[in-house]
Amino acid sequence: GQQLNQSPQSMFIQEGEDVSMNCTSSSIFNTWLWYKQDPGEGPVLLIALYKAGELTSNGRLTAQFGITRKDSFLNISASIPSDVGIYFCAGRYGNKLVFGAGTILRVKS
């Protein structure tokens, strides 16, 4: 079945630094989504991407849908302590979403 490879698995960065994470797959997806999950909560949608090459921003977050439709990246600029959590990418195929294993982000204040 479709699989997403999300990297890095975890990051420990200094407050104020920029962060980058990405997802790749051998399969083509029609939609890429990025979610954030806080401890004890469900994932919350951050950014949705619908077209190859699309670049979308949401505040300090920027995400891109790869031209090949097999990858996507998420950038967080000027990280702050509340950015900690687990970030998931998800790709849509048909009516279903497949998720990456997540990137754990820890921020040093």
Place this chain on the structure above:
Amino acid sequence: DAGITQSPRYKITETGRQVTLMCHQTWSHSYMFWYRQDLGHGLRLIYYSAAADITDKGEVPDGYVVSRSKTENFPLTLESATRSQTSVYFCASSVPRDGEAMNTEAFFGQGTRLTVV
């Protein structure tokens, strides 16, 4: 705006017992999903439903049963719980984006942490 709610939030049960996890959404979204979250695996789809009385298997359906008699409810039943079903379960719902037939973004509940002992 209640959104999507799951109950219970926490459950401990014994091996072999039947357990039902509840999911209720107030948006009238057509699609609903059940995922399980385990370390190292991210979120894996168990079952999903495109509408009332329409359900289909996901990636890891074995040992689970779902039903959808009403649009707003999508219960997940473990017929005979096993230790391998210890996990955090998330329900989600979504609606087709304008102009598209397929569902897109999924909105998640807060999860049910199930422990099978």
